[in-house]
Amino acid sequence: MSNQPTDKLPVALCQLDDLADPGSQGFVVQGRRIFAVRQGQRVFAYLNSCPHRGIPLEWVPDQFLDSSGRLIQCASHGALFLPETGECVAGPCSGDRLLPLPCRIEEGQVWLLPSP
Numbered sequence: 001m002s003n004q005p006t007d008k009l010p011v012a013l014c015q016l017d018d019l020a021d022p023g024s025q026g027f028v029v030q031g032r033r034i035f036a037v038r039q040g041q042r043v044f045a046y047l048n049s050c051p052h053r054g055i056p057l058e059w060v061p062d063q064f065l066d067s068s069g070r071l072i073q074c075a076s077h078g079a080l081f082l083p084e085t086g087e088c089v090a091g092p093c094s095g096d097r098l099l100p101l102p103c104r105i106e107e108g109q110v111w112l113l114p115s116p
């Protein structure tokens with residue numbers, strides 16, 4: 001069995017309107033924890049694993065953003081990540097990155113795509 005999260009894709013994640021703006025939501029796709037972040041009309045998806053300790057980022061379900069709604073935040077030690085790139089810009093894993101997962105919005109539907 002592959003441990004890639006993207007074996008049988010594309011997968012319909014949710015409707016764009018299901019996500020607050022800004023907002024975030026966690027999913028389990030093929031047994032892997034991922035999350036999606038909405039910023040305006042754009043959505044970014046990442047594996048839900050902090051590069052600092054390899055553990056899920058959220059303590060509260062679906063809460064992946066900081067209080068500004070503009071940065072992804074790891075609840076454990078406060079690392080902050082850019083939603084657009086997954087780059088850690090503050091915290092113990094500064095300079096590391098979340099693992100991005102390609103996704104696309106098509107007619108209001110958010111799709112998780114196969115990794116290239």
Ligand code: FES
Pocket residue numbers: 050051052053054055057074075076077078079091092093
């Ligand atoms: S586990 Fe995410 S900042 Fe430490």
